[in-house]
Amino acid sequence: MVDYxxxxxxxxxxxxxxxxxxxxxxxxxxxxxxxxxxxSGA
Amino acid sequence: xxxxxxLGFVGGLLAVGLRRPFLWVLAYIYIDxxxxxxxxxxxxxxxxxxxxxxxxxxxGWLVADDKTGTRFTLRQFLLTLLLLYCGYTTLTADxxxxxxxxxxxxxxxxxxxxxxxxxxxxxxxIEATALALVLSAASIVISAGVKTVGGGGGYGTLQSLVADNxxxxxxxxxxxxxxxxxxxxxxxxxxxxVFPRHWTVSLFxxxxxxxxxxxxxxTQTRTGLLCAGLLAVLFLRTTRRRALWFxxxxxxxxxAVPFLPQSYTERMSTIENHQADESASTRIAVWSWTLDYVxxxxxxxxxNAYLGNQxxxxxxxxxxxxxxxxxxxxRAYHSAYFEMLGEQGWPGLLLWLLLHGLGIVQLExxxxxxxxxxxxxDQSDRxxxxxxxxxxxxxxxxxxxxxIAYQPFVYMLIALQIALVExxxxxxxPARRFQRTGPRVMRPLSPGNTA
Numbered sequence: 440m441v442d443y444x445x446x447x448x449x450x451x452x453x454x455x456x457x458x459x460x461x462x463x464x465x466x467x468x469x470x471x472x473x474x475x476x477x478x479s480g481a
Numbered sequence: 482x483x484x485x486x487x488l489g490f491v492g493g494l495l496a497v498g499l500r501r502p503f504l505w506v507l508a509y510i511y512i513d514x515x516x517x518x519x520x521x522x523x524x525x526x527x528x529x530x531x532x533x534x535x536x537x538x539x540x541g542w543l544v545a546d547d548k549t550g551t552r553f554t555l556r557q558f559l560l561t562l563l564l565l566y567c568g569y570t571t572l573t574a575d576x577x578x579x580x581x582x583x584x585x586x587x588x589x590x591x592x593x594x595x596x597x598x599x600x601x602x603x604x605x606x607i608e609a610t611a612l613a614l615v616l617s618a619a620s621i622v623i624s625a626g627v628k629t630v631g632g633g634g635g636y637g638t639l640q641s642l643v644a645d646n647x648x649x650x651x652x653x654x655x656x657x658x659x660x661x662x663x664x665x666x667x668x669x670x671x672x673x674x675v676f677p678r679h680w681t682v683s684l685f686x687x688x689x690x691x692x693x694x695x696x697x698x699x700t701q702t703r704t705g706l707l708c709a710g711l712l713a714v715l716f717l718r719t720t721r722r723r724a725l726w727f728x729x730x731x732x733x734x735x736x737a738v739p740f741l742p743q744s745y746t747e748r749m750s751t752i753e754n755h756q757a758d759e760s761a762s763t764r765i766a767v768w769s770w771t772l773d774y775v776x777x778x779x780x781x782x783x784x785n786a787y788l789g790n791q792x793x794x795x796x797x798x799x800x801x802x803x804x805x806x807x808x809x810x811x812r813a814y815h816s817a818y819f820e821m822l823g824e825q826g827w828p829g830l831l832l833w834l835l836l837h838g839l840g841i842v843q844l845e846x847x848x849x850x851x852x853x854x855x856x857x858x859d860q861s862d863r864x865x866x867x868x869x870x871x872x873x874x875x876x877x878x879x880x881x882x883x884x885i886a887y888q889p890f891v892y893m894l895i896a897l898q899i900a901l902v903e904x905x906x907x908x909x910x911p912a913r914r915f916q917r918t919g920p921r922v923m924r925p926l927s928p929g930n931t932a
Binding site: 441442443444445446448449450452453454456457458459460461463465466467468469 | 483486487490493494497500501503504507511520546547602603604605606609612613616617619620621623624627628631675676685908
């Protein structure tokens with residue numbers, strides 16, 4: 440019973456995390472630095 | 482039901498990777514840590530799931546991933562050297578079959594540790610990997626923690642998800658790993674973006690940290706208790722309210738001790754009186770055997786070279802009448818340092834120490850580098866460097882008493898460190914280049930220079 444609880448909870452959270460990652464653009468590419476930073480850095 | 486559930490979950494992992502190949506990397510981490518094929522005994526064990534997911538992760542990276550700015554770092558080079566050296570000692574091992582057996586999983590851990598930093602190019606990927614590691618370990622930790630509360634603990638008897646003594650399922654290893662991930666759990670709760678700050682996140686993180694702290698109690702391993710003590714001291718370094726932390730630690734100890742089972746307090750009391758304890762005496766005997774062994778075999782005896790040992794040690798609490806000595810054969814190293822020394826000799830131990838020592842130093846340099854920055858990204862990275870460093874020190878301390886030199890979980894933490902150091906280096910490089918070249922370019926145009 441305890442095992443089922445532990446597996447359900449953590450696997451549910453893992454599934455939710457993966458679901459959220461699917462729609463995140465910054466997973467594959469870091470967002471560009473903020474405009475102020477890019478001006479000073481260019 | 483469980484079989485179907487886990488099979489569905491693994492199938493889902495493979496499916497999401499089709500859209501985002503990086504998720505296969507997380508899938509491999511999950512499979513390596515949790516070993517779902519051991520939990521579900523119907524269909525999964527018959528599929529080489531670990532190999533399939535690794536090939537998917539590697540193929541996905543090779544074909545679809547952007548590799549701009551990726552570097553092969555010094556520590557990845559050291560890992561490669563260690564891999565090659567271990568391969569060499571396996572070929573010349575004292576016990577070729579036993580060595581080949583250990584090599585069969587060690588090479589995978591090392592290859593994945595070399596590969597993982599190449600994929601962790603973005604901040605989110607680093608966070609996602611930390612999250613996958615923590616949640617995967619949590620599935621074992623929560624189960625063991627709840628059973629401990631329910632009174633199901635005991636040295637060598639606390640069973641988490643499966644009755645297995647490998648990987649994280651081994652008591653002392655789980656104790657060490659559970660304590661080592663506590664800083665990472667706290668970091669994810671404070672700086673995470675996949676699960677941003679929320680009371681539910683804090684509640685889960687708090688409960689998970691509590692479960693982690695219960696593991697040394699549940700498994701009744703002295704290593705875990707010592708690791709928890711070290712972590713408490715390490716927290717003192719970074720906390721702003723040291724007096725409060727001291728008070729809380731003392732209060733927690735006073736409250737907790739009466740609730741600990743008697744068998745636990747009895748076992749822990751042998752930390753001081755180690756001469757009466759067989760487990761401690763064998764360790765010391767094996768370690769001195771190892772030192773003698775490498776005097777004759779400086780290049781090591783290959784994996785599982787300890788099988789050749791025969792040790793004789795004294796027991797202080799031996800019954801009257803006997804000579805008080807016990808003779809034993811093939812005792813394991815019970816220390817990662819001596820494991821490296823006996824199996825890989827001085828070159829292997831040196832490489833291994835360099836790999837770990839460099840990690841601690843690089844993380845410290847990263848902390849120093851970001852110390853004065855107000856940028857929220859820098860602060861988050863600095864705290865992650867701190868968390869990884871604390872976890873690593875806990876590992877290096879626990880490794881004094883447990884033979885976990887090749888624990889795959891730790892190599893994933895190392896890969897995470899490499900990726901973080903690289904991430905910080907890359908992000909701060911453009912600004913530094915500007916500072917260096919900027920004034921030189923500007924000088925001819927400034928009024929002062931025309932005069």
